Amino acid sequence: MTAPIVGKTQVADPALSRRSFLVASLAGGAALTFDAQMALAAGVVAPQAVVLNAFIRIAPDNTVTIGAKNPEIGQGIKTMLPMLLADELDVAWEQVRIEQTDANDKLYGVQVAGGSTATPMNWLPARQVGAAARAMLVSAAAAQWGVAASGLKTSTGRVIDPASGRSATYGALASAAAGVPVPDLAKVTLKKPEEFHIIGTAKRGVDTPKIVRGEPLYGIDTRLPGMLHAALVKCPAIGGTLASLDDAAVRAAPGVVAVVPISSGQCATGKHDAVAIVGNSWWTVQKLRDKLKITWDIAEQQGFSTALYATQAAAALGKAPDATVFKAGDADAALARAAKVVTADYSYPFLAHATLEPQNCTALWHADGKLEFWAPTQNPGSGRKDVATMLNIAPEALTIHMTRIGGGFGRRLMNDYMVLAGQVAKALPGRPVKLLFDRTDDLRNDYYRPAGWHRFTAGLDAQGALVAFKDHFVTFGAGGKPVRAAELPASEFPASVVPDTHLAQSFLTTNLTTGWLRAPTSNAMAFVFQGFLDEVAEAAGTDLPALMLRTLGAPRELPTDRPGIVFNTARARAVIERVVAFAGWTGKPSSVAGKGRGFGFYFSHRGYFAEVVDVTVTDGAVKVDKVWIAGDIGSQIINPLNAEHQAQGAAIDGLAQALVWQPVVQEAGAVQTVTFTDFPLLRLDAKPGEIAISWVKSDYPPTGLGEPTLPPVIPAVANAIRAATGKRLRSLPLQLA
The missing domain is CATH 3.30.365.10 (Aldehyde oxidase/xanthine dehydrogenase, molybdopterin binding domain)
Structure with missing residues (x-):
């Protein structure tokens, strides 16, 4: 399980003070954790996008870990957002380590991959976070050396005093910087474009080496101890519901753990439009789907067809x-x-969207009533709300680990796979369950x-x-x-x-x-x-x-x-x-x-x-x-x-x-x-x-x-x-x- 990049103090309220912008975490060595809420420049984005939380860890060896907060679907955001922050922080790109954060909009602000919004939303705020961090490190060095901060410079993760020749790494200054007053983010000095040394340079995607080597990164790669697997049987007509189910033959089959009626959220409230067969391997359970005896109520859906739409459209154009x-x-x-x-x-x-990685999600229902996800979602905040509504639990009861996404194109802005997986996990508490669509499931049940x-x-x-x-x-x-x-x-x-x-x-x-x-x-x-x-x-x-x-x-x-x-x-x-x-x-x-x-x-x-x-x-x-x-x-x-x-x-x-x-x-x-x-x-x-x-x-x-x-x-x-x-x-x- 990948932990979010946060310090010991976690802020639950998104309305952060300037002081809560910086929280020091010294466990495991000197570190800085930045937790910021910033108003974006006027006119850049809509008001709902004003919150951005950027997190930095600085280790004693002067490596800098930057949290990438947005879902990565191949658009390069996991590399690009840290580039903005790292340039203003003034570190060498070789010092930077990047980690995917969890989904937590109260800590990180808006986390979504859609609408080509990441750059306009983060261009100034991410740079302001880096520049503020750099200013605090410079202030810490100035206090230690008894000199004016205005006379100091930074370069590749070091604060330098040109007058004396002294220098110190960010790692050495991190603890002292935690006590420095947080600067006004709107007033921090940003680099001029000619001063950029990371922004504007070609950087390979942070995950590219692992992708080339075939290492596990995607939701479909999730493996957890004791994990069960679920195959989906969904109503063939979207909006139809389960009328009757005879699952005796399937329940009796070797390797089957449970058969669970569930809802995708695409049918009437309180009804089911799908059934999950859960077992020790996906190959086993997906081969048993035809043995379920199901009657679907699809009377209201049967009249829709491609040919009918064309006829209706021609008539409408004439009116x-x-x-x-x-x-x-x-x-x-x-x-x-x-x-x-x-x-x-x-x-x-x-x-259809036809993502190469079919829809999937792994979920674990804990004994305390909390739910944990490993999800390739473009819009985890929406998924949190959808799951909480379906299961009648508090949104705060969900933990969402964002995996890399093997093709989104908008399909994974919709979180039906999370809603389905959450219901299966609740029926089997204490055991992680991976729900996986096959290609037919994916094409027949798209948005x-x-x-x-x-x-x-x-x-x-x-x-x-x-x-x-x-x-x-x-x-x-x-x-x-x-x-x-x-x-x-x-x-x-x-x-x-x-x-x-x-x-x-x-x-x-x-x-x-x-x-x-x-x-x-x-x-x-x-x-x-x-x-x-x-x-x-x-x-x-x-x-x-x-x-x-x-x-x-x-x-x-x-x-x-x-x-x-x-x-x-x-x-x-x-x-x-x-x-x-x-x-x-x-x-x-x-x-x-x-x-x-x-x-x-x-x-x-x-x-x-x-x-x-x-x-x-x-x-x-x-x-x-x-x-x-x-x-x-x-x-x-x-x-x-x-x-x-x-x-x-x-x-x-x-x-x-x-x-x-x-x-x-x-x-x-x-x-x-x-x-x-x-x-x-x-x-x-x-x-x-x-x-x-x-x-x-x-x-x-x-x-x-x-x-x-x-x-x-x-x-x-x-x-x-x-x-x-x-x-x-x-x-x-x-x-x-």
Whole structure:
């Protein structure tokens, strides 16, 4: 079990005083433990993200252990956050040891991997923690030497007095520093960018050597003494419940310990929608699942199907929308007087997350009524609440050890696997139980990216300017509101820059649970909006980059749906202009048959990205030759090596959505997509020959990178196929045959 990085004194109240910022722990040698609550710089993040707890241990040998508080899903946060703190602390990276903290929002603040929020949330606070620690160490040295702190310097974990030549390691000063008054975090002196020696340098992921060696890191690797294993039998139709259960044959089988009816939280309160078979090995219990005699109550779910959704969507598009999302001017009147009108229908399907590590969780119910988890969760705070509610226990009764995650993409923001495992553990107190989904469980019981259908209409004036825009968006909703991840932002470009605009929605019903897929909503909206705008550009006699630049207009900041976040047209223009130059875009068709070039732009998760894609189409097969990316994520690339990997990985993920991933198919209320044959992943030989990246630095705080590279590549591929073949593909996946 990995212990959290805390000292002997643990603070339960997140409203910390300046004095409680620093707690000394001398057990096992001189150490510093920092426990800080900091207000973030105005406008950087929403008010709920103001708490950050950063922890440092300094050992007598001058090694520094830094706690990584956020879940690690491959986005590099376990390396990046400690880099911020270590640079301001002024230690050598070689001195640093990194440990994953437990989940404890009262100690660590917000702990979540989602929305590319870690960088904007922590850029200043993490650096302030490091700078404050450095100031306290300097003050301790100054007091010992009887000199002014202002005359001292630091370097690689040492405080130095240039006047006398004296120096002392942080390890030697740690105990004395514990008694130094805590500086005002808002007033600590931060390094200037030219002084950074860790930030802005390429650092290998802290877990990379262990991953290469195949060492246990992930939730699925959890091994505990006396551990039992649980296999899942879940209702095939989401929302259905257990009507009857005959488990006698299974209970009598060798190696079986228990059969436990449980709830995923996706069905009516007090009902069960799953059964866990628990035994001494997962292989044993999963082979017994077919021997359970179960009757499911799925009468209310049986009417839902993929075919029905398509029929309902077509009917809805022919009627007036249910609700207006955004309206400016009079789009219908503007269209009536437009010199040219363009209309087209676009669509995209339900998608699964298909994480390589299937959902799993290990739980242990203790005799005192407390519950301990080893969980690959992107959102442990939400998991804590969900489990506490299901089991009717206090959230404080849960201990959550965060494991590394073998693919999240938003799926592990939902914590049904924790809810299920907690119920099984409670039924078998004193024995740790690992619940593991197989691939079919995983694909059939996802929180799917919702499908959507769009009917677009645009009007051009005689000079080819975009003067009117309409979108009727049909998706899924309940109570007059879209389901999770089916939102249409009111500020979706070009709504905020076209004088006469109308964005509207209509809703269908579904029993499928929906959730955020990497670059949520953006992964779908970029395809349909940028694909349609490419058609508009063609009708205007120009190309999409030129239409975008013309439509963006003068540099200015436009409001968005998200508090504190604006859309800066100058930053958008800069990445468009950069990628056009970077790729040598001419706007002219290729002279080689079957070759085409496409463009896409998108503003997503505070990042501005423009991308160009070259494709070759041979006998209906699409091969992506090269991707050019220009991105603006602010003034600083914190870890250039990881930034490159994130941008390339997100682009590849987008190509998979565009070309490979198949629709999740539903019949009679149940998902029929059950294997990677039904939902294939992108193969190594299908990756682009090259993904070239150019960063556009801007004078804004750094922002995240896990998601914003993904959306523009999807329309860029669709537009490239149009250029190569003359065919316009308006639904995903992009298939010519």
